[in-house]
Amino acid sequence: MSRDATPSAAPVPPPPPAEITFAGHYGKNPLGGASFRQMCGRLPSVLGQTCRMAWRIDRGSVLLLLVCQIVIGLAAAVLLGATSRAMAPILGEGRAADRIDAALPALVVIAVAVGVARVTSALASYAEGRITPLLMTAADADMVEAVCRVEAAxxxxxxxADRQEAAEMGVMRTNLMVRDAQQFMAAMIRMAAAAGVLTVLHPLMLALLVLAVLPAGAGAVMAARVDYETHYANVGDRNVRGMMRWWATTPKLADEVRANGMTGYLMFWYRSLSERIDRRTLAMAPRLLRIALTTSALGGAFLLATWTTLAWLAVTGRVELGVAATAVVAVQSSLSALSQVVIYGAAMFHTSLYLADMRAFLDFAAERAPKRGELTAPEQPEEIRLDEVVYQYPNKAAPAVNRVSLTLRRGEVVAVVGENGSGKSTLTRLITGLYLPDKGRVVWDGVDVAAADPETVWRRTGLVPQFFGQWPLAVRENVTLGQPRTHHDAPVWDAVDAVGMRTAVEELPHGLDTLLARELWGGSELSGGQWQRVACSRALYRRPPVLILDEPTSEMDARGEHRMFTVLKDMARDRITIVVTHRIENTRMADRIVVMEHGRITEQGTYEDLLHSGGLFSELHALSQDR
Known part of the structure; x- marks a missing residue:
């Protein structure tokens, strides 16, 4: 070993993931100060909410379900009454044949009641099976629409993101809601029927039976609260873990993950986060065990008292033997029904916690949906004017766009340049009305974007952002995004031709019908530059009067880049065109160049004017030539 050689240092272990908690303005646990009584008081509202949601989805099935529950309850009452009538002769004196003959009418009623209950239960399951998937789909669609319709800001x-993750759990729990509500109502009806029989036999029996089941109900509700606390503590970690799982496993990043040796760290990170979630979950196990042991002991003591009381009533002759036998059946039926009430009542309570998160998020999304005005943006705006516009992102110290005034005119191509973080992309979002300025105004031909119906603004725009969608759809739908203008493909091919993609599309296995998703069976994949051309064709297909392209050629080769800017120049006379780019040479085609620095416009002019101005543009140009 040479004198300069030193033993290799031990590898530095990677740091664990940072602590992530569901906290902030909306991060207060809604159960933090709730009492047991308050938690139980949620059940009627949850039941009502479930009924209202189901009623909107399928009224016929809801009515069928309600009728079935009533019939099942009546059948239970008839069953107990017939059992009481059958027990008297069966347990009486005389020949067995005579006793059976005397009990036969009641036994027939019992058989009919059981048959009716079975058939009605099957119909109730059928109705539940119709409602549940529709309700799940409706909740899921409401969630997706809510996220899609909020203000971009x-x-x-x-x-x-944390609130959205919590709401997603509510969507997942929706499939349990109807089942739990249906079982809860059925058990309540059966319990009412059995309780009526028990009350007639001896009022003390019902009181003891309720006490036997009440501890189990309290335990189930408290266990649900503990489970939700665990869920709440893990929301942030679960949200980030889900995002990281997607990024680590998507084929689009497979090359980067493998070639940079990231697999080991990503797995360490993923397992560390999973273990932290598991630790929180396991830490709740002792609390759940204490709840289960305590409530089981109390319930067992009261149940023993119930059976002891029944035996005492029979032995002392306070009730006849036949009545006592009926009481045994009634107690068993009541106990089963009460247990079902407890189990499904607690399940409804449990589900209600997650549904409340979903409802809260949907309400929040409704509040944050665009509510700007009813004015209509002009069909073909001649001029877009920004007057002293300021926009600052939440939790940022300085505005991203600061007191910007700019006029854009139809027929003009305007290039926007500047260093990273100078406010270029934010400026485009303000122009298109995706963001509304904190101060100042954005005006389309005299119409303030803040007072216009945003849909009328976005129907006039075509935007190619830096991060565009690579949708798992056919080529045709990737160009039209499901908004065809004709029943034939000529406009689609025109857009494909404009970006130089015809040959590439024709070489795909099914042309315009080829699914662009290599991960799916029969799908194909495009290169980065080809995907960028498809994104540009998507904007051109719309033929928008306002066209904005944010780094539209960053992944294209020289030929594709030249073609793209030639097309933009040829189309410019019919629209307002804004191009954001870091490639200074591309700005030659622009009629005017806007230079941004720290959220402000510091220079404006033609390529030749700015090239010799000695400002940031000439500096960036010199740097681009020095590569």
């Missing part, structure tokens, strides 16, 4: 608000 809402995504940047603190806790948005």
């Amino acid at each position: 809402a995504y940047g608000e603190e806790g948005f």
Whole structure:
């Protein structure tokens, strides 16, 4: 070993993932100060909410379900009454044949009641099976629509992703809601029927039976509270773990993950986060065990008292033997029904916690949906004017766009350049009305975007953002995004031709019908530059009067880049065109160049004017030539 050689240092262990908690303005646990009585008081509202949601989905099935529950309850009452009538002769004196003959009418009623209950239960399951998938689909669709329709600025608000993750759990729990409510109501009806029989036999029996089941109900509700506390503590970690799982496993990042040796760290990170979630979950196990042991002991003591009381009533002759036998059946039926009430009542309570998160998020999303005005944006705007516009992202110290005034005219191509973080992309979001300025105005031909119906603004725009969608759809739908203008493909091919993609599309296995998703059976994949051309064709297909392209050629080769800017120049006379780019040479085609620095416009002019101005543009140009 040479004198300069030193033993290799031990590898530095990677740090664990940072602590992530569901906290902030909306991060207060709704059960933090809730009493047991308050928690139980949620059940009627949850039951009502379930009925209202199901009623909107399928009224016929809801009516069938309600009728079935009533019939099942009546059948239970008839069954107990017939059992009481049958027990008297069966346990009486005389020949067995005579006793059976005397009990036969009651036994027939019992058989009919059992048959009716079985058939009605099957019909109730059928009705539940019709409602549940529709309700799940409706909740899921409401969730997706809510996220899609919020103001774009809402995504940047603190806790948005955590609230969405909590709401997603509510969507998943929706499939249990109807089943739990149906079982809860059925058990309540059966319990009422059995309780009526028990009350007639001896009022003390019902009181003891309720006491026998009440501890189990209290335990189930307390266990649900503990489970929800665990869920609440893990929301942030679960949200990040889910995102990281997607990024680590998507084929789109497979090359980066493998070639950079990231697999080991990603797995360490993923397992560390999973273990932390598991630790929180396991830490709740002792509390759950204490709840289960305590409530089981209390319930067992009261149940023993119930059976002891029944035996005492029979032995002392306070009730006849036949009545006592009927009481045994009634107690068993009541106990089963009460247990079902407890189990499904607790399940409804449990589900209600997650549904409350979903409802809260949907209400929040409704509040953050665009509510700007009813004015209609002009069909073909001649001019877009920004007057002293200021926009600052939440939790940022300085505005991303600061007192910007700019006029854009139809027929003009405007290039926007500047260093990273200078406010270029934010400026485009303000122009298109995706963001509304904190101060100042964005005006389309005299119409303030803040007072216009946003849909009328977005129907006039075509936007190619830096991060565009690579949708798992056919080529045709990737160009039209499901908004065809004709019943034939000529406009689609025109857009494909404009970006130089015809040959590439024709070489795909099924042309325009080829599914662009290599992960799916029969799907194909495009290169990065080809995907970028498809994204540009998507904007061109719309033929928008306002066209904005944010780094539209960053992944294209020189030929594709030249073609793209030639097309933009040829189309410019019919629209307002804004191109954001870091490639200074591309700005030659622009009629005007806007230079941004720290959220402000510091220079404007033609390529030749700015090239010799000695400002940031000439500096960036010199750097681009020095590569």
